[in-house]
Amino acid sequence: MDIIRGACHIAGLSLLLTIVNLVAAATGPAPPSPIETQTPADIADGERLFRVHCARCHGMLGDGGEGPSLKRPTLGHAPDDQALFDVIGEGIQGTGMPGTFGPNDDELWHIAGYVRSLGRLPAEAMPGDPEVGRVLYETKGGCAACHISRGEGQGVGPELSDVGSRRNLEYLRRSLTNPDADFPMLSSRMTGRTNAFLTVRLVSPEGEFEGLRVNEDEFSIQVRDLSGTIRSFDKHTLLNLERAFGHSLMPGYDTVLTPREVDDLSSYLMSLKGDRR
Ligand code: HEC
Ligand code: HEC
Known part of the structure; x- marks a missing residue:
């Protein structure tokens, strides 16, 4: 059994090296990502460190909270593994994502490997219909009076064009039904600095x-x-x-919208990932 696994491992590795060589030949020498050679023990170490350093914002299972769900195959701030490593080590300036202090480079790579493993999990199912939610946003919600999304709207609230990649479903649902619960950080595009609402x-x-x-x-x-x-x-x-403190300018929608409509609207917000129409 071990011999077979070993053989597969070597075959996999040599295939990998061939690919790496082909890419290197085409684009010049790019060092292979350390994640590609990580063992299950490395990923498990990454998971342990994730619970210590990241779970309070990204959830114990990486499905998000104050920070976005990381169970996504592509991450806007981390198009490749090196960028992911940098984001984890240095944070994202002007947002609520801090740099991580404590772990050494090997450990940061283990965390990065664990984050990539989350991206390979099946995507979260949406509770509602995002198309219906989009219409609610524009009509019954009157959200554009206070929010810019995809270049439209105005106002006092944070821009929502990429809110689906910054927050998770539960958080978005809560911002509709109980806006006093969370006070997000102003995004850098608005002020150039981190600042609580x-x-x-x-x-x-x-x-x-x-x-x-x-x-x-x-x-x-x-x-x-x-x-x-x-x-x-x-x-x-x-x-x-x-x-x-603790008082939001945003009205609560729990009496305006039905629970079904809250599902539809939060599913729509989850679909806003920062890409242009
Ligand atoms: C204090 C809360 C907080 C902690 C702790 C935190 N994050 Fe974040 N993280 C955020 C927020 C908020 C964002 C969204 C930033 C934005 O784009 O506005 C974010 C964004 C990210 C992104 C980019 C996601 C994307 O879509 O590109 C990655 C990756 C990430 N975090 C990983 C981690 C890891 C790994 C750790 C632990 C080492 C960690 N974070 C710790 C709050 C946090
Ligand atoms: C009267 C102005 C106003 C209206 C109307 C309004 N909002 Fe808000 N919204 C805000 C403000 C201000 C914040 C900033 C945080 C806070 O005060 O809760 C906010 C925060 C949010 C957040 C959290 C954003 C983040 O980055 O964490 C979401 C999501 C949101 N609003 C969605 C909506 C939706 C959807 C509607 C329509 C159903 C809506 N808002 C209507 C003012 C408004």
Whole structure:
């Protein structure tokens, strides 16, 4: 048995080396990905490290949470294994994805190998009909009043064009039914820096104002109102500044939409992977 497995292994390896050589001949020498020669023990080590360093955001099984599900055959930020290694080690600037400290390079490759193994699992089934969800988004939901998606819409909320590759299904369902539950990080495209969404209410000499904090320093605060307009206030002129932690500007949809419609809409959001129409 072991001999047969050994023989298969050698045959597989030499096939692999042939492919690597062919690619190298065509494109110049590209080092083979260390993932290709990993053993099941390496992947198991990657799984163990994943639970320690990644599971709190990507879920114990890699199916996502605050971070996206990694059970996907292609990852936008990690088109190849080297890019995956870099994302895991360095994080993604301006997003909620931090760099990983602690593991050495070998261990980072084990984690990367485990992440790739997740991508080979069957895709998650969607609970609803994304086509119906798309129509709900545009009609009953009125979502475009506050969100940009695929270049359309405006407003105060985060862009949703790639939300399906940044979040998982459960998270998206929860943002519709209980928006106060999570406060996502502003994406880099909007501010160039990482910043938690925060609703602020302030009273200036011109009157009362509610919006989303976009930026803040010692002297000034920039707030985006519901129409998407960003206004800057001089802090020492403010009569009152209230930071409403845990209060979302986004309305809850659990009474507006039926459970079926929440399924359809979250399935539609899951289909938004950042690709152009
Ligand atoms: C504090 C939460 C958090 C932790 C911890 C975390 N991630 Fe992430 N990760 C995120 C978020 C949020 C994103 C989405 C970033 C974006 O594109 O806006 C992300 C994105 C990614 C991506 C890119 C996915 C794509 O579609 O391209 C990979 C791969 C990834 N994480 C792997 C890992 C691994 C492996 C670990 C552990 C070593 C880890 N992450 C730890 C939150 C986290
Ligand atoms: C009145 C403005 C408003 C409307 C209408 C609105 N949203 Fe939001 N949405 C927000 C804001 C602001 C946030 C930022 C986080 C928070 O405050 O909860 C948000 C967050 C989200 C998130 C989380 C995004 C992330 O990156 O984590 C999703 C998903 C979402 N909205 C989807 C929708 C959908 C779908 C609709 C229509 C059914 C909708 N929103 C309608 C303002 C709005």
